[in-house]
Structures are given as C-alpha cells and as structure tokens.
Amino acid sequence: MQRGIPVSNPYLYTLVRWVAVGVGMLLLMLLTYGLLRAFRARRSTAAGYALILPWLLGLIIWQLFPILYSLYLSFTAYDVLTPPRWVGLKNYIDMFTRDTRFWPSVRLTVLYSVISVPLGVLGALGTASLLAREVRGIGFWRTLYYVPAVLPAAATALLWRWMFASRGLINSLLSPVYRLLNMEPLSWFSDERLVLPSFIIMSFWGVFGANTVILLAALKNVPKELKEAALVDGAGPWTVFSRITVPMISPALLYVTIMGVIGAMQNFTAPLFIATPSSAGTFLNVYVYQQGFTQFKMGYASAVAWFLMVLILILTAIVWKWSDAYVYYEGELRQR
Structure with a gap:
C-alpha cells in the first residue's frame, strides 16, 4: 500500500468511470454543436459531418475510451473478477x-x-x-x-x-x-x-x-x-x-x-x-x-x-x- 492512497477505493473507480462518460458526452456535444454550425453555414459541410459522425462515435467509444481506461488500469491491480485496486507506480516499478x-x-x-x-x-x-x-x-x-x-x-x-x-x-x-x-x-x-x-x-x-x-x-x-x-x-x-x-x-x-x-x-x-x-x-x-x-x-x-x-x-x-x-x-x- 502506498502512503495516503487506500488499497481499495471504489469511489475512485466510480469517479473514473463517470469522468470517462462525461468526456464522451462532452465530445458528443461538441460534435453536435459543430454539426449545427456547419448546417447553418453550408449544407455540404453539414452533410460531411453527418457522414463521419458514426465513425467518430465509434472511434470515441471503441478506441479512445479503452485507451484512456487502460492508462488508468496501469496504475491499479485488477484481476477482472474484483474492482481495480489503486497501486500507483507499483506496476511500472515491478516491470522495470x-x-x-x-x-x-x-x-x-x-x-x-x-x-x-x-x-x-x-x-x-x-x-x-x-x-x-x-x-x-x-x-x-x-x-x-x-x-x-x-x-x-x-x-x-x-x-x-x-x-x-x-x-x-x-x-x-x-x-x-x-x-x-x-x-x-x-x-x-x-x-x-x-x-x-x-x-x-x-x-x-x-x-x-x-x-x-x-x-x-x-x-x-x-x-x-x-x-x-x-x-x-x-x-x-x-x-x-x-x-x-x-x-x-x-x-x-x-x-x-x-x-x-x-x-x-x-x-x-x-x-x-x-x-x-x-x-x-x-x-x-x-x-x-x-x-x-x-x-x-x-x-x-x-x-x-x-x-x-x-x-x-x-x-x-x-x-x-x-x-x-x-x-x-x-x-x-x-x-x-
């Protein structure tokens, strides 16, 4: 256990998940805002945004979120069956x-x-x-x-x-x-x-x-x-x-x-x-x-x-x- 960091912190685990959801919602709102502005400015640009929107959503959900989540997991001890335990830099220290x-x-x-x-x-x-x-x-x-x-x-x-x-x-x-x-x-x-x-x-x-x-x-x-x-x-x-x-x-x-x-x-x-x-x-x-x-x-x-x-x-x-x-x-x- 590292000083000042609890071994098991379900609140931190929940916080990280909600932060990830919030980031995803923020990106979705920005995409929607850009789509609306493009629609007002030029219909062809709006059509382009509409066509790439499914791909961008897939990129955020299936690639960006797992990448950021794996970064969080790298600072935890996680065996799939139990919630992740925050261990700080222990994984990196053990690795090296x-x-x-x-x-x-x-x-x-x-x-x-x-x-x-x-x-x-x-x-x-x-x-x-x-x-x-x-x-x-x-x-x-x-x-x-x-x-x-x-x-x-x-x-x-x-x-x-x-x-x-x-x-x-x-x-x-x-x-x-x-x-x-x-x-x-x-x-x-x-x-x-x-x-x-x-x-x-x-x-x-x-x-x-x-x-x-x-x-x-x-x-x-x-x-x-x-x-x-x-x-x-x-x-x-x-x-x-x-x-x-x-x-x-x-x-x-x-x-x-x-x-x-x-x-x-x-x-x-x-x-x-x-x-x-x-x-x-x-x-x-x-x-x-x-x-x-x-x-x-x-x-x-x-x-x-x-x-x-x-x-x-x-x-x-x-x-x-x-x-x-x-x-x-x-x-x-x-x-x-």
Whole structure:
C-alpha cells in the first residue's frame, strides 16, 4: 500500500468511470454543436459531418475510451473478477526492476524490429524492381508474390512451425550440410540462440505482400524521361537507380519502413502459436496477452502495453526524424 492512497477505493473507480462518460458526452456535444454550425453555414459541410459522425462515435467509444481506461488500469491491480485496486507506480516499478521476463522480451522485440524491417524493405524493393519490368507473364508473377499478404496469419504460423520442426522441411533440406559438418539438426525454436534468427527468417514471408505492391506502384510512377536523360548523359544502371529511382520513391520507402516498424513491434500471431524457451523472452505483444488473459493481471498488462506504445512512438519518431535528410517530395525545394 502506498502512503495516503487506500488499497481499495471504489469511489475512485466510480469517479473514473463517470469522468470517462462525461468526456464522451462532452465530445458528443461538441460534435453536435459543430454539426449545427456547419448546417447553418453550408449544407455540404453539414452533410460531411453527418457522414463521419458514426465513425467518430465509434472511434470515441471503441478506441479512445479503452485507451484512456487502460492508462488508468496501469496504475491499479485488477484481476477482472474484483474492482481495480489503486497501486500507483507499483506496476511500472515491478516491470522495470523485478520482472525477470520483461527485459529479455524487450530485447527480443527491439532486435527483431531493428534487423527484420531493413531486410524486409530491401527485399521488397528488390522484388518490386524485378516485377516492374514489362515482360511476358509478369501479371502472373505479380499476383503470385501478393499471395502471402492474403493468407491467414494463424495458418502461416502453423506452416512455419512445421517447417522449422526437428524433422521439418528446413532441416530436411539442410541434411546434406549436417552430414558434411557432422552435426545434429538444429532445434530452431527450442534453442534460445536461434529464436531470433528463426523469426527474422519468417518475417521475409511478408516481404512479398503489401510492401512489394506499394513499392511497385511507386516505381511505376517514376518518370521514364528522367531515367532516359541520365542514361544519355552517361550514367550507369546503378547510378540511375540510386540517384533517381530511390529518391523518387523515398516517400513510399518511408511509409513501408514506418509501418514495418509498427508491425514488427506488434508481432503477435506467429510467436503466440510457436513455443519458445522462456529464457529467450517473448514478444512484448504476446507478453501483454499472457499477463492479461492467462494470469489475469490486467493492471500489469496495461502497464506493459503502455510501455510498448511509448517504445513504438520513440522508434517511429527516430525513423521520421531520419527521413528529413533522405526523403524527397516532388516539387520540394531544400537548402542543403
């Protein structure tokens, strides 16, 4: 118990709920007021407000309120069955100083993001460059490479678990190497040293999906005149690609990089279906699920979730700040 704060405070719990309801009602009143003013000013603007009002209500009820409520829960001990108990910063202190599984999970998640995202973007860029060529049957290959994006994530995770099993496809293909080196087959997900490389290899599967399509569309929009002019001036293919193509598609590269960082930090389905040694840690998103829905520590799970959100914001801000020097927007003038 913290000094000056009761262990169980139903009045505070009720107050928080009523404050949340009041905030929701206030936002609804502001939306209604804006709608009425828009109706008086211009009917088309009023119609626009009317069309987005259901979406805004859904955003407030199903996203904004749960986010704010989870912030409150992160300062409580809550097991779902009993009302939350206010514990102050205890969840955060325990998370940083006492939880032996937390920091290995942070390390695994960050390393996975830092390594897999650049490799994935480079792989998607290389694949998109090949698919941008107009050759016979290219439509079939463009469709084929998009298939991984529409496959269910759970089915994909089970497929990779079978492929990385001790007698799975990967070890079967590597059996000549094992015999040559006189070594035992690798235990991909049982050896804590191989957990991170295994998930990074799995991440390549997503390269041939949405990112490839986005970069392919960006490559198709690069003016051919710029490339032809550079070739006439004596530039080689690599110079044209690095000095013209890449700067022209840099906004698309920034987008897939940021979305890749967010997606990698929120990796959930594959590690949920694939058991790994506890000493290797698990991904933070899975750790939140385990704490909240397996051990019923909703308050502690909320604290970990908020730490994950802050970590994602920091990494995203780093990528965004880095983009100022390398991302080119058509028509933009810069002082260098």
